[in-house]
Amino acid sequence: MEQSIETRCVQAGYRPGDGEPRQVPIIQSTTFRYETSEHMGQLFDLEASGYFYTRLQNPTNDAVAAKIASLEGGTAGMLTSSGQAANFFSVFNICETGGHVVASSTIYGGTFNLLAHTLLKMGIETTFVSPDCTSDELDAAFRPNTRCVFGETIANPALTVFDIEKFAAGRACARCAPHRRQHLPHARELPSHRVGCRHRDALHNQVHGRPRRCRGWRDR
Numbered sequence: 001m002e003q004s005i006e007t008r009c010v011q012a013g014y015r016p017g018d019g020e021p022r023q024v025p026i027i028q029s030t031t032f033r034y035e036t037s038e039h040m041g042q043l044f045d046l047e048a049s050g051y052f053y054t055r056l057q058n059p060t061n062d063a064v065a066a067k068i069a070s071l072e073g074g075t076a077g078m079l080t081s082s083g084q085a086a087n088f089f090s091v092f093n094i095c096e097t098g099g100h101v102v103a104s105s106t107i108y109g110g111t112f113n114l115l116a117h118t119l120l121k122m123g124i125e126t127t128f129v130s131p132d133c134t135s136d137e138l139d140a141a142f143r144p145n146t147r148c149v150f151g152e153t154i155a156n157p158a159l160t161v162f163d164i165e166k167f168a169a170g171r172a173c174a175r176c177a178p179h180r181r182q183h184l185p186h187a188r189e190l191p192s193h194r195v196g197c198r199h200r201d202a203l204h205n206q207v208h209g210r211p212r213r214c215r216g217w218r219d220r
């Protein structure tokens with residue numbers, strides 16, 4: 001039976017078995033134990049699936065990531081410890097040296113710097129355009145090597161609303177609360193989300209997508 005969005009908000013991402021904690025446990029261990037070094041070797045070589053190092057995968061993070069992916073109809077996701085890490089993974093998953101990004105000019109300052117300076121050093125160039133640009137202005141920003149469109153669905157701090165249809169034409173990395181935008185309408189969309197910021201109790205970001213963009217991510 002298909003669960004409603006309300007049920008998935010509560011239940012998705014974690015299903016305890018008999019005798020297991022009702023609440024998602026906060027697993028703080030950096031490493032995970034295995035009986036043999038052969039098994040550990042298989043994990044390192046990605047021949048076997050399992051947790052072995054928290055920076056790569058952690059059960060608590062995976063539960064949160066799976067919940068968000070479920071809310072938005074994604075296949076898999078991963079949490080990162082900063083917004084720029086999530087945005088970097090989103091863009092770098094699609095672009096490589098020689099690639100080009102079209103981005104809305106009204107995005108978070110750190111993300112602007114990531115695109116304008118950090119990724120530029122890696123050979124990925126960004127053209128910023130006003131979210132209110134005309135179709136002609138937008139067309140002029142695209143190049144043969146444009147690989148990605150980046151915008152914040154509700155920009156911080158400008159609060160401009162990103163017109164995904166206008167900008168993306170099927171290519172987007174966008175941000176907004178997952179329950180507001182379900183089912184990843186664009187097949188090539190790779191959303192990154194700000195999961196916790198102001199409360200200081202959690203600092204997570206998430207990037208997730210559909211199978212084509214999830215290659216290499218281990219789907220749990």
Ligand SMILES: Cc1ncc(COP(=O)(O)O)c(C=O)c1O
Nearest residue numbers: 082083084108110152156194197
């Ligand atoms: C849209 C957006 N992106 C990114 C961030 C934060 O990114 P970082 O964790 O890299 O500082 C924020 C924080 O408010 C944000 O609103």
